[in-house]
Amino acid sequence: MAYNLKEIVANKPPIFVSGHRMCAGCGAPVVARMIMRALREGDHAVVSNATGCMEVSTCIYPYNSWDCSYIHTAFECAAATCSGAEAAYKALKRKGKIQEDEHTKFITFGGDGGTYDIGLQSLSGAMERGHDMTYVCYDNGAYMNTGIQRSSATPKFADTTTSPAGEVIPGKMQVRKDLTQIMASHHLPYVAQTAAMANFKDLYEKSEKAIYTEGPTFLNVFSPCPRGWGYPTDELMKINKLAVDTCYWPLYEVVDGKYKITYKPAKKLPIEEFLRPQRRFKHMFKAGNEWMIEEFQKEVDKRWEELLRLEGLSE
Amino acid sequence: MxxxxxxxxxxxxxxxxxxxxxxxxxxxxxxxxxxxxxxxxxxxxxxxxxxxxxxxxxxxxxxxxxxxxxxxxxxxxxxxxxxxxxxxxxxxxxxxxxxxxxxxxxxxxxxxxxxxxxxxxxxxxxxxxxxxxxxxxxxxxxxxxxxxxxxxxxxxxxxxxxxxxxxxxxxGRTYSLFEKYKLEDAEIAIVCMNSTAGTTKVVVDELRNKGIKAGLLKIRVYRPFPAEEIAKALSNVKAIAVLDRADSLNACGGALFTDVTSGMFVNNSYIPTVNYIYGIGGRDTTAKDIEGVYNDLIEIVKTGKVDNPYRYFGLKNRS
Incomplete structure (x- = not known):
């Protein structure tokens, strides 16, 4: 796939346009804009959005930031809504009510609350039914829109309003769910985990593949939240990079069941590098809490090694 | 669909x-x-x-x-x-x-x-x-x-x-907002919905044979609720029973009862009206049950009094 990313950013219509009300330093609009840029010129998009930060900040009547068709129904059913629209599109094409040469792509955006937790059943169903759609989870690791409540995507030890770190508990007490693996277990044609890192090459290429692979596809995209995580707004890209370089958020794809890690850090950084800049992990650096960092590192290592093993098996 | x-x-x-x-x-x-x-x-x-x-x-x-x-x-x-x-x-x-x-x-x-x-x-x-x-x-x-x-x-x-x-x-099949069954000259009337209306029609026919002026108003269109039309259709009866096949658990009566009575009230129609909760969870509703309701209405017409408007039929015990 030959392309010039600079040209794409400069010339391709963004579809997700400016004027939205998401926070400075938030990962989600950066991710949404780049994913939508992967749409081929001339193609139309129907975007379905779960309730969450992105929905309440990008489509407030009578304004919107989506230069495409857009639908929001509820928190738990963005995937079901998208799958219904896709089924209607197919039916209308069959009946000749939509021109054969018209191409509409169906893309869903949901946060981790609307994907890992509340929308999991709807997502699993839509994927299993084989709809030609792409589901994008922008994972910021908690219910940020409602005030930073823990979700099943929140990492262990993170301080949230419903897992407050203090004398009684050390922040969230459970490890995070691995949704990308759950989606891989649906045996979809394309599943990938990505982040807006460096020049966005990984994110752009995976978006293009996800949108243009026929059938149900899934992208899990790392999406930092300055309010929930507690980092300065200008450090978004630094947080993205540290997540990938510590192997907290590995970049990989599963194509027809075959695992491929798309970025292996030349030097895997210790997890402290990722944890230290974030307020939600501040308590882990207090004297006596070293065990938390050790345990966090062990979990990251375990999952990274498992991924390496899966990649090895795919060769 | x-x-x-x-x-x-x-x-x-x-x-x-x-x-x-x-x-x-x-x-x-x-x-x-x-x-x-x-x-x-x-x-x-x-x-x-x-x-x-x-x-x-x-x-x-x-x-x-x-x-x-x-x-x-x-x-x-x-x-x-x-x-x-x-x-x-x-x-x-x-x-x-x-x-x-x-x-x-x-x-x-x-x-x-x-x-x-x-x-x-x-x-x-x-x-x-x-x-x-x-x-x-x-x-x-x-x-x-x-x-x-x-x-x-x-x-x-x-x-x-x-x-x-x-x-x-x-x-050739006629539909309106509701069906009036022998309601034109009725003195006592039941208002209900769905299959109970069929049972009620049988009872109305039996009572008519005995010279009792019973009638039925069967709701077809529940939303939008045709309050004014219902109030008008019931304006000449002397007592009304509204049957609700769901209890609103609100200590004052079922939903259809509330709709019908408030519709009558705002249309200046003040007729003694009682509510019956019935048939909950598939409890059978028999012709005898419906006949009992009409008998209660006859009593209300006689006395002109409704002592308890929120009633039940078909309930086994009330403990």
Whole structure:
């Protein structure tokens, strides 16, 4: 796939346009804009959005930031809504009510609350039914829109309003769910985990593949939240990079069941590098809490090694 | 189109509101069965009553012929540009949904022609006119959008009557907002919905044979609620019983009772009216039960008094 990313950013219509009300330093609009840029010129998009930060900040009547068709129904059913629209599109094409040469792509955006937790059943169903759609989870690791409540995507030890770190508990007490693996277990044609890192090459290429692979596809995209995580707004890209370089958020794809890690850090950084800049992990650096960092590192290592093993098996 | 019943509907309560507010003319048969808990599955109207003020047009059907006919008309009603609201067609779970009845069907081409094509002005899949459906709608606009929805429900009444007339021309079967059965000269009347109306008609005939002026008002269109028309149709009776197949658990009476009595009140009609909760969880409703209600009404006419308007029949014990 030959392309010039600079040209794409400069010339391709963004579809997700400016004027939205998401926070400075938030990962989600950066991710949404780049994913939508992967749409081929001339193609139309129907975007379905779960309730969450992105929905309440990008489509407030009578304004919107989506230069495409857009639908929001509820928190738990963005995937079901998208799958219904896709089924209607197919039916209308069959009946000749939509021109054969018209191409509409169906893309869903949901946060981790609307994907890992509340929308999991709807997502699993839509994927299993084989709809030609792409589901994008922008994972910021908690219910940020409602005030930073823990979700099943929140990492262990993170301080949230419903897992407050203090004398009684050390922040969230459970490890995070691995949704990308759950989606891989649906045996979809394309599943990938990505982040807006460096020049966005990984994110752009995976978006293009996800949108243009026929059938149900899934992208899990790392999406930092300055309010929930507690980092300065200008450090978004630094947080993205540290997540990938510590192997907290590995970049990989599963194509027809075959695992491929798309970025292996030349030097895997210790997890402290990722944890230290974030307020939600501040308590882990207090004297006596070293065990938390050790345990966090062990979990990251375990999952990274498992991924390496899966990649090895795919060769 | 979709179809549901009981807890399947309850699970989707959130979507019920969203579907109507997005002005999607969905047609949905609703086979009325009890809402848990505890789990029951048999007929009552607690599922329908739980969505009665959700912006859905609600048609009730005495038997399978009516369920079939209402379903054909529902598309035309919901998709009318003055309406654009979802429509649910109710019928009694098991009592009619699982019974075998001979009904008259339309030929496919005739039915298709009557239903027509759905041609919305604006729709999500129109790539030439990208729109946003279901945006965040805050203090500045939601009120106005809800008012539009309320107006659509007001408009629905005339559209239902128009579509019913067209259907009558096609099939000879007459439908209106409600059915009046021997109500013109009635002194005592029952108001009810769905299959109980069939049982009530048998009892009315028996009582008429004995010279008792009994009548029935069977609700077909429950939402929009034809309050004024109902008040007028009941204005000459001396006592009324409203039968609710769902208890509102509000210590003052069932939903249909509240609707009928408030409709009468605002239309300056003050007639002694009682409410009966009955048939909960599929409890059988017999002709004898209905006869008991008419006997109570005769007593009310005699004394002119209603000591307890919130009553039950078919209940085994009251401890």
């Amino acid at each position: 979709t179809a549901t019943s009981s807890n399947g509907l309850a699970l989707m309560w959130e979507m019920i509101q969203i579907a109507s507010s997005l002005r999607l003319p969905i047609v949905m048969p609703l086979v009325n069965r009890a809402i848990s808990g505890p789990l029951n599955i048999h007929c009552d109207h607690s599922d329908a009553m739980a969505i009665r003020d959700s912006g859905w047009i609600m048609l009730f059907s005495e038997n399978n012929q009516e369920a079939y006919d209402n379903l054909l008309m529902a598309h035309r009603i919901g998709e009318h540009e003055d309406v654009m609201l979802p429509v649910t067609v109710c019928q009694d779970g098991f009592i009619t949904s699982h019974s075998i009845e001979n009904i008259e069907l339309l030929e496919d081409d005739v039915a298709k022609k009557f239903v027509g094509e759905y041609t919305p002005k604006h729709y999500l899949l129109n790539s030439k006119e990208p729109i946003s459906v279901g945006p965040m709608d805050l203090q500045a606009y939601l009120f106005e959008h809800k008012y539009q929805e309320a107006n659509a429900m007001r408009n629905a009444k005339n559209v239902i009557l128009e579509v019913s007339k067209d259907f009558e021309k096609l099939t």
